[in-house]
Amino acid sequence: MISFKNVSKRYPDGYVALNNIDLSVEPGEMVFLTGHSGAGKSTLLKLIAAIERPTSGTITISGQNIAQLKLGAIPYLRRKIGFIFQDHKLLFDRNVFDNVLLPLQIGSFENHMMVSRVRAALDKVGLLKKEKSMPIALSGGERQRLCIARAVVHRPSILIADEPTGNLDVDYARDIMAMFTSFNQVGVTVLIATHDASLLEDTQHRVLSLKQGKLAA
């Protein structure tokens, strides 16, 4: 599903954030990416969605080499992925419903389908009653769940989450993790980056560890 071969990323200022990464994630797998702040987790996730481009190496997503992707093809790659951003990237001038609607509008779905899909996604994350609220009126945990709803509403085959439990209490974090597990159980490939080691203590899933831009064994 996702494979990196000799991938390096050097930022324009010369800093090497990722150094010779090799990894492979199978379809339907759920994988954690861990490491200290600054280890390069976000950079790695951004490479998958072509938000950043690799300096060298090949990245293959569902058989497609995205290092050579033309600019015009990037939107279609991103539609295959549900991305939960570390800084949320919510639209604060639209209510909860409209935020979740955005990926469907972008993906040119039909009108009658959109409403039911948005409600289904909001239902899954427990925000159905808040569909008219503005993001500013939501708690931290609710905002995180809104991000999840927006990431899954168009039913992507890959779900990527960057620090999805960032500043949440343990109970909330566990809830969120349970949601990812349930998406994974219906066949979605899930990749979660977190610096929170406590989250991984009793996981049966594979854990990849990044240290200063290199994958540790």
Next chain:
Amino acid sequence: MIRAWLTQHGFVFFLTLKRLISTPVTSLLSVVVMGIALSLPTGIYVLMENLQSISGQSINSPQMSLFLKSDAKKEDIDKIKQRLEENSQVVDFQFVPKDVALHQLQQSNGLTDITTHLVRNPLPDAFIVHTLENTPEALDQLQTVMQKWSEIEYVQFDSAWVERMSALLKLGRFVVLMLATLLSIAIIAIMFNTIRLQILTKRDEIEISKLIGATDSFIRRPFLYFGAIQGLVGGVAAWAIIAFGIETMNKELIELVKLYSFDLSLKHLSLEDSISLLLFSAWLGWLGARLSVASHLWQIEPN
């Protein structure tokens, strides 16, 4: 596929209307500015169209004078009458015998003395001919044809006013074209700036949309709709301004024309010209938005 397409475009259309209505003062001001700018060249064009159609009417229809040779006989005169009747360019004509012409001359002040002492009538028989067309070219051509008739000594027409009218219309057309060009550029510039500001305030939305898979055309679309719709409404405003102007002028004209006794009122743009105006103004708005989007959107790249 088609339904999804309609959904998307319908959505953007209503979103654009909502945006226009959500900032009523700004939208109204832009529309008024566009309306005034467009109404200037269009208004002059309308006046010219009216001038042209009035000048085409018979009150001002050009006339030609055909002078016969001094030895012209009754048969020659009849021959010419017949030819004039057959010529499709001739609307109507009038025969002026040389005695009548001399009599008219004697009536004129100041000339009585001279004419009474004439031994012999020096004036030729003449025809006064009203023609169908009034372009200098058509009149020239007709003159050439008549000059070849053997009974005719000389064909004269008052080309001065025809040429003056023609020159005036040419100048008018030039002014319209120049104004239209300059003001179109101004409208494009206004739209360019409006969209630039919109893009700046929608930076987040654009960035996020790109992050979750929006194509460039999806992101461009609302701005292009905005430009086209505002342009269209500007065109409607221009149309209304001209309609109001013509209405007002016609009221004045009725007073003026009462003194004379003929019917004169200005006409508004024809249906085709109205549609052209609206399409053109929508296109101007679209173009301004398109240029603005092309030069500003690429600067917003997510990271």
